[in-house]
Amino acid sequence: MKSGVGAAINGRCSRTGEDEKISAMSTVLVGTPSDAAPAILAAGRTDITTWFVSMSARHPEGRDADYLEWHSLDHRPEQHRLHALRTAFRLVSTPACRAARAVSHPRYDTVDHLMTYLFTSSTGLEQFGELSTGLAKAGRVPYLLPPIERAVYALNGMLAAPRIKAGADVLPWWPAQGVYVLIEQGDHSPSELIDIPGVAGIWWGKSLPMGPPYTTTAATDSGRLITYCFLDQEPASVAQQLRPVLEKRWAARGLEPLFAAPFNVLVPYQWDRFLP
Numbered sequence: 001m002k003s004g005v006g007a008a009i010n011g012r013c014s015r016t017g018e019d020e021k022i023s024a025m026s027t028v029l030v031g032t033p034s035d036a037a038p039a040i041l042a043a044g045r046t047d048i049t050t051w052f053v054s055m056s057a058r059h060p061e062g063r064d065a066d067y068l069e070w071h072s073l074d075h076r077p078e079q080h081r082l083h084a085l086r087t088a089f090r091l092v093s094t095p096a097c098r099a100a101r102a103v104s105h106p107r108y109d110t111v112d113h114l115m116t117y118l119f120t121s122s123t124g125l126e127q128f129g130e131l132s133t134g135l136a137k138a139g140r141v142p143y144l145l146p147p148i149e150r151a152v153y154a155l156n157g158m159l160a161a162p163r164i165k166a167g168a169d170v171l172p173w174w175p176a177q178g179v180y181v182l183i184e185q186g187d188h189s190p191s192e193l194i195d196i197p198g199v200a201g202i203w204w205g206k207s208l209p210m211g212p213p214y215t216t217t218a219a220t221d222s223g224r225l226i227t228y229c230f231l232d233q234e235p236a237s238v239a240q241q242l243r244p245v246l247e248k249r250w251a252a253r254g255l256e257p258l259f260a261a262p263f264n265v266l267v268p269y270q271w272d273r274f275l276p
Contacts, residue, residue: 034167035160046169048086050119051153051205052128052214053226056145057110058276064113065272067143068092071115072268074140079117082131084124087172088117091179091263092274100239102246102260111148112276114181114263116228118172122152125214150216153205153226159194160201164232171201171230178235178264180242182227186255190227196241198233224258235262 034040059067072090079085091114098112119125135141158168166174180199182190190204207217207224217224231238239262250257264274 029163029165031165033160033162033165034170036162040167041169044169046086046155046158047120048118048172049155050122050124050208051155051226052117052119052125052150053153054115054117054150055108055111055148056113056115057148058112059143059145063143064092064145064275067145068266069271070143072266072271075135078131078135078140079128082119082124082127084119084121084127086118086120088115089172090115090266091181092266093261093263093276094274095276096236097178097239097262097264098276100236100262102239102243103257104261105258108148108183108259108261110146111259111261113145118155122208122210125152125210129213147216150214151224151226152208152210152214153224154208155203156205157189157191158201158203159191161194161199164200166201168201168203171203174201174230176200176230176265177233178231178238178262180227180229180231180235180238180262181259182225182229182246182257183259184225184227184250184255184257185223186253187223187225188249188253188255190225190229190249192249193227193229193242193245196229196238196245198231198238198241199229200232201230203228203230225255231262235264238262 058064076088079088093112158171160166160168160171187206190202193199194202204225204227207222209222246260249255267273
């Protein structure tokens with residue numbers, strides 16, 4: 001599988017009639033969920049171990065749509081030359097998504113773009129860097145976004161809601177409407193979030209102690225936990241349902257929330273559909 005999180009049927013951060021259609025479509029899903037079917041799991045489990053997460057601000061000249069088009073049609077497809085790369089996907093914030101953030105530490109206030117690459121091993125990052133250098137030397141990097149943070153995480157856990165039938169191993173390829181991104185200082189499984197309506201599945205992991213050029217985070221950030229909630233309802237609506245559960249989690253678990261924000265999944269060839 002070499003494609004990323006699927007394009008949303010409708011991922012707008014405002015309620016439309018399409019959401020009701022999507023809910024109705026869920027009735028076509030029948031049978032035993034993959035994670036409860038040993039014969040399905042025996043066919044293969046994910047070999048992803050490592051996330052590379054790049055957070056950026058909006059384009060300083062307002063050329064976000066041009067950047068998204070270039071990155072999606074040129075830069076990102078080339079990354080699949082890398083043997084260790086399993087998939088990659090892009091998330092975009094909008095003003096409505098930004099308004100639905102539960103927490104945003106000052107270091108993350110300007111984050112509007114988020115790019116995720118999933119590798120079988122952290123050793124794949126060296127080739128990742130070499131390829132980026134090669135593309136730049138070939139004159140293939142006409143756009144850059146202001147970088148906010150780069151970080152590397154280990155994959156520590158995953159869950160899929162039984163109602164979606166697909167297993168947790170394949171969530172990055174499942175057609176999400178959006179992703180709720182959670183960054184916390186501390187260590188406690190986010191598994192309780194799977195029961196929130198609109199949360200179809202969860203991946204989470206701990207930060208890895210790696211230095212530049214792969215990370216821009218400080219050594220004191222080594223205890224951070226990142227969580228991706230894959231959503232099958234519009235992101236801002238799910239964000240409102242998540243907020244009280246997250247606030248209870250932070251109070252009860254002694255976790256320090258750094259970032260809690262909904263994002264849209266980029267829709268191919270609709271580059272201006274979701275913009276900061």
